[in-house]
Amino acid sequence: MSNSRMTVREIAKLAGVSVATVSRVSNGTGQVSEEMRRRVLDAIEKHGYRPDHLGRALAAGRHGALGLVFPGLSGPYFTELIQGFESEAVPSRASVHILCTHLRSDSDDQVLEMGRRVDGVAVMGGTISDEALLRLAKLVPVVVVAGEGPGDIPSVRADNVGSMLALTRHLLADHDLRDLVFVGTPAGSPDVSERWAAFRRAHHDLGIEPPAEPVAVSMQQADGVLAADQLLGGETPRPAGVVCANDETALGVLVGALGRGLRVPQDLIITGFDDVPVAALVAPALTTVRQPVRELAAEAARLILRAAGQPGDIPGGGLVLPTELVLRRSCGCPAPPTGGTGR
Amino acid sequence: MSNSRMTVREIAKLAGVSVATVSRVSNGTGQVSEEMRRRVLDAIEKHGYRPDHLGRALAAGRHGALGLVFPGLSGPYFTELIQGFESEAVPSRASVHILCTHLRSDSDDQVLEMGRRVDGVAVMGGTISDEALLRLAKLVPVVVVAGEGPGDIPSVRADNVGSMLALTRHLLADHDLRDLVFVGTPAGSPDVSERWAAFRRAHHDLGIEPPAEPVAVSMQQADGVLAADQLLGGETPRPAGVVCANDETALGVLVGALGRGLRVPQDLIITGFDDVPVAALVAPALTTVRQPVRELAAEAARLILRAAGQPGDIPGGGLVLPTELVLRRSCGCPAPPTGGTGR
DNA sequence: CGGGTAACAGAAACCGGTTTCAGCCGACCA
């Protein structure tokens, strides 16, 4: 009923019992007589008492919280990541702290500060310095998501190389395409870096000269439109295909290409990476690589929770989750027999 | 250097000083002689000591954290929201706890639990029950974002009504359109609810009969494609225009319409709400309403931080941030003179 | 040389919980 911010001692005084009894009742531990329990519950109910997390966490010796650190939020990838992480943390009654480092200069320090507020941290690859990562790992269990950590810091990531090799080989060999370009900025993102390397390696494996440089744009849909402007603006010869570092930029390139009256895949093929929900629904449907982002984050949360439970380091070195090449219309493959573009 | 999890008392013993001195040095408060300071700093440096947040927060009587509660993460809107909130919290050295309630049945309880872990909470409208909101407000300062709270709980929201009235009136009067449909689910989202109501009111103001029901889909791009399937599938007469509750569904409808060979705006007009970055870049560019999402979240964070500083309730009742009608090509307005669809 | 003061260090209390440990009381049994 009445207002808040009560403490155990106040409730104890109001109920005429000791703080130990209040604690026992509110936690359901130990033995308490029916009479005492009723008195305490009445006082708790009447004053809307809820134990403060700080005292409880301090006594328990754990924070009951996990940290998630990423460079910035953009697009479906990060929302999937957060949700996967959160959905695994909540059932364990752990709250989730987030930190977007953006490009703040003091982000290393903020991450270390977070290391004293939580029971474990998942850090996106490429977000903070290796040195900060190592220092963080001395404070709490750490897992690197979508990247590799220095030393023996465990990591969880998707198989970028296998699928990007298969995708590029498919374009070069099966569709006999040349003059592919790669859209994405390898620097700063281990994922993009691996994809770019695999894109080049697939070329070399087939004795084809890959482009020297990627088209460096960042990872949002608007950047894909800008890349389309740059590639299809008419100043340079039009490439045969655009291999994008993620689906979002691919959808941007698609929008830009269709807006210029180009036909996809007849005039230009486009591929993405991630298999976001809308990739299957656009016309033409987007050829891409499916990676289990939610599962990636959930696995990271599980590793941290397990490590936070018992002291000692996390055993596993690097966990690589499988990915899957998804061939659709935008690379020139025929539409599936079950139907056209819709649905 | 060596490992972690040191306490003040351990450092004090190692440095041969009292815990008070260690605290003074690590906080830079009080008077400490150069000799003592050096000894303490050496020990801190040598053992990589960082004060634990729990003890510090307990002594300070504040958590140094803000909470953000939303139903689920989908699309650019929520990422903007989180970033706006986070960017305002971090400079105040407050960490950000997030909670996605999804549709979990115990979310009311989880929100109340959060109320004892943070100094204030921002809750998205329509996320938890009014009763839980009132109980939460007794624990910590609360602000409702994009919605209205019960009682005198302050809120921060965008002006949905004014802009949606203007947009609908523009379509009905300036473009002389009839047979508009509204895509979005009012139930559960105060924003969508207000937009749907304003859509209908604009009809009534002009003596035009609005549609009886909205096309109820959820708010992601894929749902817009599904709505396009439903609306343009050929079973019912094609509407003249599709007014969407947000840009994401509008982009989905646009993709679906273009995929069926329809021309926008000649055969069908489409409008959105939010003005996400890609809305200006698609072809045709999307007519929409710009709302300051980041600013909305930042304002919520500021209100909470201010209220957490001094006890007592947040003064302001409801803060309504202005929105702006953005007319582009997709509603039939001419392309701006400065250039075509691209760029 | 005595008294006052400023600078500094440490013991102890405190923040809000949990948990251990000791003690009280009633019941049961010999």
Added chain:
DNA sequence: TGGTCGGCTGAAACCGGTTTCTGTTACCCG
């Protein structure tokens, strides 16, 4: 009737910091 045991309760210690309050020392000045 006395001893033991089990159920229940509360005082006190503890988690890891901060802060107050009390000394102690050295220095300066008259």
